[in-house]
Amino acid sequence: PNPLTSRQQSLRERIRLPKLRRYPVPVGCSPDDPEELRREELLSCFQDFVMELHQGVHMTQLTANQEYSDIHCQVFENLQTLKVDQGSGCMIEFPLAAVSKVYRIVKNDDKWLGHSSIAPLPLPTNPEHIVVVEFMRRKLAFVFRDVVTAQRFLMCMELLTRSAQEQAG
Numbered sequence: 001p002n003p004l005t006s007r008q009q010s011l012r013e014r015i016r017l018p019k020l021r022r023y024p025v026p027v028g029c030s031p032d033d034p035e036e037l038r039r040e041e042l043l044s045c046f047q048d049f050v051m052e053l054h055q056g057v058h059m060t061q062l063t064a065n066q067e068y069s070d071i072h073c074q075v076f077e078n079l080q081t082l083k084v085d086q087g088s089g090c091m092i093e094f095p096l097a098a099v100s101k102v103y104r105i106v107k108n109d110d111k112w113l114g115h116s117s118i119a120p121l122p123l124p125t126n127p128e129h130i131v132v133v134e135f136m137r138r139k140l141a142f143v144f145r146d147v148v149t150a151q152r153f154l155m156c157m158e159l160l161t162r163s164a165q166e167q168a169g
Contacts, residue, residue, distance in 0.1 A: 004051075011054065011077060015047045018162035024155045027148060042159075049156035050075065053082075061086075062107075062130055062141040080164050084140065094135060096164035101134045104154050133157060 004012060017023065017039065025031050026042040056074040061084075063069050072085040075096075082094045107128045129150030133140045144150035 008051065008054075012047050012051055015043075015050050015079070016163070017043055017046060018159060018166050020162065024158075026155070027152060045152065046156050046159050049152065050079065050160060053160075060143040062143050064139075068143065075160070079160065080167065094133075094138075094140070096161050097168035098135050099133055099161040099164075100136060102154060102158045102161060103132055103134075104150055105130050105132065131157065133161075 023039060023042055025033075025038060026045045029038045029041050053073065053075040054077065056072055058070065058072055061069045061071045070087060072087070074083045074085075075081070076083065080096055082096055083091055084094065085091045107130055109126050127147075129144040129147055131142045131144065131150055131154045133142070142153065144153065
């Protein structure tokens with residue numbers, strides 16, 4: 001990766017984990033690892049995620065009418081607002097403090113499986129991992145092909161919304 005500018009470095013240093021009773025175990029760590037090691041790894045993963053999102057990320061959205069749409073997402077420097085550019089000249093700003101929940105579901109050949117459901121045998125052959133960011137009157141559904149990327153997005157988006165709620169709060 002390119003070295004960070006002083007402005008990017010300043011932003012990265014401002015990214016902190018929100019206060020939680022229990023922190024998720026980051027990918028690559030085991031629940032048996034020391035708490036301090038897990039927290040350091042989680043912070044590093046979260047900082048990387050926020051920096052990527054601040055620079056802007058191209059993603060796939062599943063729309064309300066079940067169509068796929070390429071979008072560009074970016075978090076503002078205040079880490080309070082997610083801007084979604086739908087490519088049609090339409091940009092929507094979402095206040096992250098207004099997120100009511102973030103969850104993952106799996107879609108396989110137009111069949112929906114809850115994230116906690118035990119996958120029926122045979123295992124899904126064409127799974128799509130959908131991470132839903134839910135607001136009061138709107139849902140954003142992001143599509144991922146692999147479970148690890150979906151889980152990272154889910155974990156970090158939850159941390160980002162909690163941080164925004166803490167700052168707003």
